[in-house]
Amino acid sequence: MEIKHELLKRCVLFTVEGRIDSSTAPDLQQKMNGIIDQGNFKVVVDLRGVDFISSAGLWVLVNAQKKCKRFNRGEVVLSGVSQRVHDALNLAGFIPYFNIHDDTAKAVGSF
Amino acid sequence: MRSIAFPGKFSSLDDIRDFYTEAAKEADLDKKSIYDVQLAVDEAASNIIDHAYEGEGKGEIECSYQVSPGKLEVVMRDQGKAFNPKTVKRPNLKANLNNRKQGGLGLHFMRSLMDSVEFTFSEKGGNVLRMVKTNKEPEKRSEQRTERQE
Numbered sequence: 001m002e003i004k005h006e007l008l009k010r011c012v013l014f015t016v017e018g019r020i021d022s023s024t025a026p027d028l029q030q031k032m033n034g035i036i037d038q039g040n041f042k043v044v045v046d047l048r049g050v051d052f053i054s055s056a057g058l059w060v061l062v063n064a065q066k067k068c069k070r071f072n073r074g075e076v077v078l079s080g081v082s083q084r085v086h087d088a089l090n091l092a093g094f095i096p097y098f099n100i101h102d103d104t105a106k107a108v109g110s111f
Numbered sequence: 112m113r114s115i116a117f118p119g120k121f122s123s124l125d126d127i128r129d130f131y132t133e134a135a136k137e138a139d140l141d142k143k144s145i146y147d148v149q150l151a152v153d154e155a156a157s158n159i160i161d162h163a164y165e166g167e168g169k170g171e172i173e174c175s176y177q178v179s180p181g182k183l184e185v186v187m188r189d190q191g192k193a194f195n196p197k198t199v200k201r202p203n204l205k206a207n208l209n210n211r212k213q214g215g216l217g218l219h220f221m222r223s224l225m226d227s228v229e230f231t232f233s234e235k236g237g238n239v240l241r242m243v244k245t246n247k248e249p250e251k252r253s254e255q256r257t258e259r260q261e
Binding site for chain 1: 153
């Protein structure tokens with residue numbers, strides 16, 4: 001799994017690639033927390049390159065959402081969600097917790 | 112039937128998913144079913160490490176399977192603490208974001224993705240998990256198979 005982040009004008013954009021499972025999820029959680037804790041509560045996560053996500057990975061996204069929503073207008077928005085990732089989010093009952101955009105530019109523009 | 116014992120570590124998850132991906136292909140499962148198997152065995156192995164062994168590097172996960180056309184039976188054994196699925200609380204899928212508590216999702220995934228999920232435990236054999244996945248159109252596929260044999 002590879003994680004990149006970019007600090008944009010109105011939000012921070014994370015781009016994740018590869019497989020997010022119990023082995024890699026702690027790394028994602030640590031990296032996201034590090035950036036969020038610096039005061040970046042408006043977050044876009046581009047999941048286009050994610051070909052596998054387990055419940056451990058889904059919890060990282062939900063925990064980040066809980067963290068960001070504590071702050072005024074803070075939010076985690078998802079983009080590039082494949083059918084597989086969408087199915088997993090749906091199975092977990094996590095769909096209502098997120099705004100999901102097909103396009104990363106639109107997700108960034110939502111802030 | 113093939114059988115491999117993987118170290119009970121999260122770094123084994125890639126190999127465990129790959130092992131059962133090959134098995135699912137051998138069983139001629141469709142693409143969606145193969146992905147369901149990958150996710151179910153990942154959740155199962157993660158649960159074994161977290162709950163039966165209560166941590167990484169405490170024991171092995173013995174993975175085996177049986178295939179017949181359009182059907183895969185997954186068997187995973189461990190020598191950890193007895194696992195009783197009845198003690199796992201069902202997740203509240205409709206809770207508000209702030210009330211969602213971590214836990215129980217792995218078992219929920221396994222039950223939702225596979226056709227059957229069964230746990231047994233014995234002092235000698237440890238935990239044995241059996242999960243079955245069948246193609247949604249097994250009859251059509253077996254007919255094609257019969258034709259080819261003729």
